[in-house]
Amino acid sequence: MNTYNSNLTSFTGSLNTFFSAVSTLNNVVTNQINGLTISNNCTIIADSMRFFYNMYCVNFINRSVKIGRRHRGKLLLKNGDYYDGFYNEDSEPHGDGVWYEKANGTFRGIFTNGQFTKGDVDYADGSKFKGTMLNGRKHGENCEFQFADGDKFTGEFDNEEYKNGTFESRNGLKYQGGFLNGMKEGEGKYFLKGVAEYEGGFHHDEFHGYGKLKNFKNNTEYEGRF
Incomplete structure (x- = not known):
């Protein structure tokens, strides 16, 4: 027991x-x-x-x-x-x-x-991103970033910076080409609805070198160096 x-x-x-x-x-x-x-x-x-x-x-x-x-x-x-x-x-x-x-x-x-x-x-600020990242930063090709105000960039990022692609703003501006430090750099195409169209070189966000410019406001064209 x-x-x-x-x-x-x-x-x-x-x-x-x-x-x-x-x-x-x-x-x-x-x-x-x-x-x-x-x-x-x-x-x-x-x-x-x-x-x-x-x-x-x-x-x-x-x-x-x-x-x-x-x-x-x-x-x-x-x-x-x-x-x-x-x-x-x-x-x-x-x-x-x-x-x-x-x-x-x-x-x-x-x-x-x-x-x-x-x-x-x-x-959290309303912007959106679609693509690839490296070490927590936007990096790679075929990426899309939409700003909170509606502007958009599509293309390649390099360590959070634009490298090459297309920038479109909500006011009708469109740029396709290279970037450096967030500014237009190298060969590119610029278009602003109702204002102007440009194809050629850029440096520090400005027309630079050889290019072609059409001014829609006064219906003139220029081809040469800037």
């Missing part, structure tokens, strides 16, 4: 420990811990009621989380910022995901080892 009672007590203790562990896991998954709220669909039920069915089910590392072997989950900070998407083995955003920062905007697309590298960005 004493052996039976001892075994029963041991079993009861183990069962209580198991239910306590399940309760703790539920809290981790659904409640706020250290400023984070984690939600996921990770499976916690296993054959023979083994609690540690998947040791990777929930694992905090540097304010991030590994959820199952799929490495997908949602990270919510106290200030309302969040990341929802895939993680790599180091719990960094990696793959498809959405990162929202109240102060900066929403980043939707591809993340690589914690860095946003390609997709769409809706900035």
